[in-house]
Amino acid sequence: MAIQMREHKKDSVSEMIEWLARFGRTANGGVTRLLFSKEWREAQDALKDKMESLQLQTYFDSAGNLFGKLLGTEPGGKTILTGSHIDTVLDGGKYDGAYGIIASLLATTRLFQKYGFPKKTIEVISLSEEEGSRFPLTFWGSRNISGAYNLENVKDLEDDDGIPFLEAMKESGFEPKEYQPSIRTDIERFVEIHIEQGMILEKNQNTIGVVSHIVGQRRYTINVVGESNHAGTTPMLYRKDAVSTTSKLITYLTEKAKEFDPQLVATVGKLNVMPNVSNVVAGEVEFSLDIRHHQEDVLNRYCEDIFTEFERLSTDLEVRISQWMDVKPIAMDEEMNQMIRQIATEKDISYQDMVSGAGHDAQVFASICPTTLIFVPSQNGISHSPKEFTRIEDLETGVKLLTEALYKLAY
Amino acid sequence: MAIQMREHKKDSVSEMIEWLARFGRTANGGVTRLLFSKEWREAQDALKDKMESLQLQTYFDSAGNLFGKLLGTEPGGKTILTGSHIDTVLDGGKYDGAYGIIASLLATTRLFQKYGFPKKTIEVISLSEEEGSRFPLTFWGSRNISGAYNLENVKDLEDDDGIPFLEAMKESGFEPKEYQPSIRTDIERFVEIHIEQGMILEKNQNTIGVVSHIVGQRRYTINVVGESNHAGTTPMLYRKDAVSTTSKLITYLTEKAKEFDPQLVATVGKLNVMPNVSNVVAGEVEFSLDIRHHQEDVLNRYCEDIFTEFERLSTDLEVRISQWMDVKPIAMDEEMNQMIRQIATEKDISYQDMVSGAGHDAQVFASICPTTLIFVPSQNGISHSPKEFTRIEDLETGVKLLTEALYKLAY
Numbered sequence: 001m002a003i004q005m006r007e008h009k010k011d012s013v014s015e016m017i018e019w020l021a022r023f024g025r026t027a028n029g030g031v032t033r034l035l036f037s038k039e040w041r042e043a044q045d046a047l048k049d050k051m052e053s054l055q056l057q058t059y060f061d062s063a064g065n066l067f068g069k070l071l072g073t074e075p076g077g078k079t080i081l082t083g084s085h086i087d088t089v090l091d092g093g094k095y096d097g098a099y100g101i102i103a104s105l106l107a108t109t110r111l112f113q114k115y116g117f118p119k120k121t122i123e124v125i126s127l128s129e130e131e132g133s134r135f136p137l138t139f140w141g142s143r144n145i146s147g148a149y150n151l152e153n154v155k156d157l158e159d160d161d162g163i164p165f166l167e168a169m170k171e172s173g174f175e176p177k178e179y180q181p182s183i184r185t186d187i188e189r190f191v192e193i194h195i196e197q198g199m200i201l202e203k204n205q206n207t208i209g210v211v212s213h214i215v216g217q218r219r220y221t222i223n224v225v226g227e228s229n230h231a232g233t234t235p236m237l238y239r240k241d242a243v244s245t246t247s248k249l250i251t252y253l254t255e256k257a258k259e260f261d262p263q264l265v266a267t268v269g270k271l272n273v274m275p276n277v278s279n280v281v282a283g284e285v286e287f288s289l290d291i292r293h294h295q296e297d298v299l300n301r302y303c304e305d306i307f308t309e310f311e312r313l314s315t316d317l318e319v320r321i322s323q324w325m326d327v328k329p330i331a332m333d334e335e336m337n338q339m340i341r342q343i344a345t346e347k348d349i350s351y352q353d354m355v356s357g358a359g360h361d362a363q364v365f366a367s368i369c370p371t372t373l374i375f376v377p378s379q380n381g382i383s384h385s386p387k388e389f390t391r392i393e394d395l396e397t398g399v400k401l402l403t404e405a406l407y408k409l410a411y
Numbered sequence: 412m413a414i415q416m417r418e419h420k421k422d423s424v425s426e427m428i429e430w431l432a433r434f435g436r437t438a439n440g441g442v443t444r445l446l447f448s449k450e451w452r453e454a455q456d457a458l459k460d461k462m463e464s465l466q467l468q469t470y471f472d473s474a475g476n477l478f479g480k481l482l483g484t485e486p487g488g489k490t491i492l493t494g495s496h497i498d499t500v501l502d503g504g505k506y507d508g509a510y511g512i513i514a515s516l517l518a519t520t521r522l523f524q525k526y527g528f529p530k531k532t533i534e535v536i537s538l539s540e541e542e543g544s545r546f547p548l549t550f551w552g553s554r555n556i557s558g559a560y561n562l563e564n565v566k567d568l569e570d571d572d573g574i575p576f577l578e579a580m581k582e583s584g585f586e587p588k589e590y591q592p593s594i595r596t597d598i599e600r601f602v603e604i605h606i607e608q609g610m611i612l613e614k615n616q617n618t619i620g621v622v623s624h625i626v627g628q629r630r631y632t633i634n635v636v637g638e639s640n641h642a643g644t645t646p647m648l649y650r651k652d653a654v655s656t657t658s659k660l661i662t663y664l665t666e667k668a669k670e671f672d673p674q675l676v677a678t679v680g681k682l683n684v685m686p687n688v689s690n691v692v693a694g695e696v697e698f699s700l701d702i703r704h705h706q707e708d709v710l711n712r713y714c715e716d717i718f719t720e721f722e723r724l725s726t727d728l729e730v731r732i733s734q735w736m737d738v739k740p741i742a743m744d745e746e747m748n749q750m751i752r753q754i755a756t757e758k759d760i761s762y763q764d765m766v767s768g769a770g771h772d773a774q775v776f777a778s779i780c781p782t783t784l785i786f787v788p789s790q791n792g793i794s795h796s797p798k799e800f801t802r803i804e805d806l807e808t809g810v811k812l813l814t815e816a817l818y819k820l821a822y
Contacts, residue, residue, distance in 0.1 A: 026606035039538070044544060049590065105493050110597035117732050152711050182527035192558075196644065197641055197643075197644045198641060198643075198644025198645055199645065199649060200644075200646065203649070214812075215643065217643070219689065219690075228609055228610060229792060230766075230768070230792065230794060230795070231678035231680055231701045231703075231768075232609075232626065232628070232703050232768030232769040232770075233606075233607065233608045233609025233610075233611075233678065233767075233769050233792065233794070234609055234610065234671070234676070234678065234768070235609075235611070235674070235676065236665070236668055236669045236676055236677075237669065237673075238610060238614070238792075241665070241678075243661060243679050243680070243682060244662065244665040244679070247657070247658040247659075247662045247665070247679075248658075248662050250654060250658035251658045251662050252656055253657050254647070254652070254658070255649055255654040258647045258648065259726055261610075262646070262648075263646070265642065265643065265645070265646065265647055266647075266648070267652075267689075267690070267691075268644055268655070268692055268693075269654070269684075269686075269687070269688050269690060269691045269692060269694055270684065270688055270689045271679075271682065271684045271687070272687075273682045274665070274680065275680075276680070276681045276682065276683075277680050277681055278630065278678075278680045278681045278699035278701055279630075279678070279680060279701050280678075280679055280680045280681075281680060282584040282680055282682075290642045290643075290689055292642075292643050319446065346471075346479070356643075356644075357641070357642075357643030357644040358641065358643040358644050359643070381640060381641065381644065381645060381649075383641055383644070384641070384809060388707045
């Protein structure tokens with residue numbers, strides 16, 4: 001054990017990132033680690049071994065979440081939970097999720113090596129699933145802990161190869177028949193550190209983002225139905241052109257988003273034209289609309305504005321609006337955020353408050369305990385890609401900040 | 412022969428349409444008759460038999476064009492040519508092309524039965540190819556006659572199944588090794604009657620369209636290249652969103668086309684987004700642009716206007732404009748058009764001058780001889796579809812008008 005300890009002392013954050021990225025590495029340097037896959041299981045098992053070699057007590061819950069526990073000395077104390085998710089998107093990056101687990105593990109280990117056992121129990125968590133990349137649901141890991149999900153929510157789900165969720169779960173060693181609810185009521189606080197996946201910190205030359213809110217998300221599928229016609233023989237005024245009407249709607253919603261609120265984003269990322277032939281006036285367009293902001297009121301007012309205008313702009317074409325996602329905005333704990341800002345100031349780390357435009361496990365934990373979410377920069381804002389990159393210095397600054405935060409919370 | 416004559420006297424235009432539509436009929440009532448296909452050859456052979464039974468002299472040229480000749484009595488006279496194309500698009504209608512052949516055949520037969528041989532030779536032509544539906548070229552039939560095309564133009568072409576043009580030609584009985592140029596220098600005039608394929612006659616309640624011009628066509632592929640980003644974490648002002656920029660370009664070009672000239676049409680019918688994912692800001696859009704007008708000057712000014720504006724609207728995104736079609740506008744013969752108007756007036760047929768927004772064989776013949784193009788209405792403007800329909804009364808009015816025109820030109 002003493003020898004192992006010496007070996008592990010040498011682990012730097014960048015070495016740990018590379019080590020974990022070996023599980024599921026893709027041909028072009030990315031990582032694919034889908035829930036309950038072989039690579040996913042290997043990564044969790046390797047992390048378990050690593051945690052044990054660092055003298056943490058380990059266990060899995062029924063949802064596939066891995067815990068590494070450093071017992072607190074105070075009797076009956078609650079747990080300070082810290083970590084992130086182990087799963088990735090298809091051909092994703094090395095940092096998304098993984099960094100949060102590694103930073104939590106390093107911070108906890110450093111505290112233990114320096115100060116011994118904490119007053120309050122610290123648990124490092126490697127959450128089983130957040131991305132929704134294999135099965136059509138997200139936050140399987142954290143939502144089992146919060147109690148929002150259990151086997152009922154997945155019994156009919158299949159992946160793209162037709163493999164049922166429950167079969168994949170069993171195959172991976174988590175027997176559904178032995179499933180026990182993973183609900184936790186003993187978590188006092190949750191701390192997550194994650195890459196920003198945007199370019200705000202980089203543009204502002206800040207190393208740390210203190211997340212005040214995670215945005216609400218509304219997603220829609222919109223169909224504009226006109227009339228398909230001959231591109232040569234149909235005068236402009238006789239047309240019911242789905243492409244040109246759609247263009248007006250997109251131009252309006254984009255310009256309106258820019259002026260409505262600096263933190264509102266509205267995206268049309270997917271667009272399909274029918275019949276999609278160069279010399280035929282399009283009869284129908286279907287497009288996606290993704291709207292995000294951290295205030296429900298702003299989302300309400302923006303949506304009301306654009307959907308009213310859609311009616312006006314579409315004249316004699318039909319516009320069908322169908323909503324398929326409505327995630328409410330959620331605030332992080334201001335007291336914890338104030339602690340993070342204070343640590344950053346003390347340690348001369350540049351930071352800023354910001355809103356998270358992406359979803360994170362922290363939003364699930366925020367519903368059951370005070371939670372904070374900390375960002376480190378993403379080069380060029382690139383994420384979900386093998387090109388995802390964060391400088392070693394920034395990764396290490398994040399670990400230092402997290403170490404200090406856990407010290408304040410648990411020692 | 413007398414018995415045959417009696418039989419054929421009974422042929423009405425609608426019976427002939429149904430008869431010809433049997434060759435290549437599709438499951439849902441459309442017609443597929445691609446160049447050099449079995450159905451195409453059967454249709455040409457059946458037409459040849461029909462022409463012979465009506466006492467026309469028949470022959471094919473090397474390009475697969477079928478002629479039915481009614482010899483003129485004047486020595487050394489030139490030919491009055493009339494007809495249209497026998498090929499169709501995939502699952503097209505019964506009238507496009509076919510009506511022009513049938514109307515020409517009926518008109519010539521009626522004249523012969525009533526007045527005997529004409530002074531000038533009349534030839535009814537069933538042109539081999541106009542649509543470009545099997546091989547990537549159009550007007551194979553008429554452009555062999557004008558001299559614009561010969562075997563050189565098709566030696567490298569293949570259809571979607573990889574069958575070379577020359578092999579299909581040979582298979583259909585037109586041996587490339589025996590190819591003789593089909594150029595004709597003895598055509599005095601060309602008269603084509605065709606369905607409008609638009610809704611202008613129907614909207615104006617007119618039965619005949621006298622085509623003043625066939626539009627010029629310019630076609631472009633336009634690429635808008637921006638930057639793919641996360642839809643949640645990229646503020647609106649940091650985006651290089653290819654979809655929203657494309658929407659501005661399409662909105663501009665469409666609105667500008669409406670106000671620029673009532674007969675200008677500009678169509679974006681095809682549009683592909685990359686990566687086309689709902690929660691990713693699009694990095695690139697490729698779209699088609701089809702612009703038509705009968706005056707080169709209008710096309711020039713409009714294109715200059717929109718492409719200048721494209722630069723301004725695209726700001727820091729790249730816009731690549733690539734032209735792949737430039738067909739010049741062409742005028743029909745005003746003297747012949749005046750004759751058509753006069754006949755319509757005499758016979759109390761409602762008519763109007765109009766521009767053809769679609770291409771027709773008449774535009775090829777207009778480069779070698781005075782040419783006129785006459786339209787009959789298309790119900791709801793629908794064409795290139797099994798739903799293509801023209802009322803029997805309108806078909807018959809067209810035949811009567813054409814009969815009178817050929818009488819004036821050849822008798």
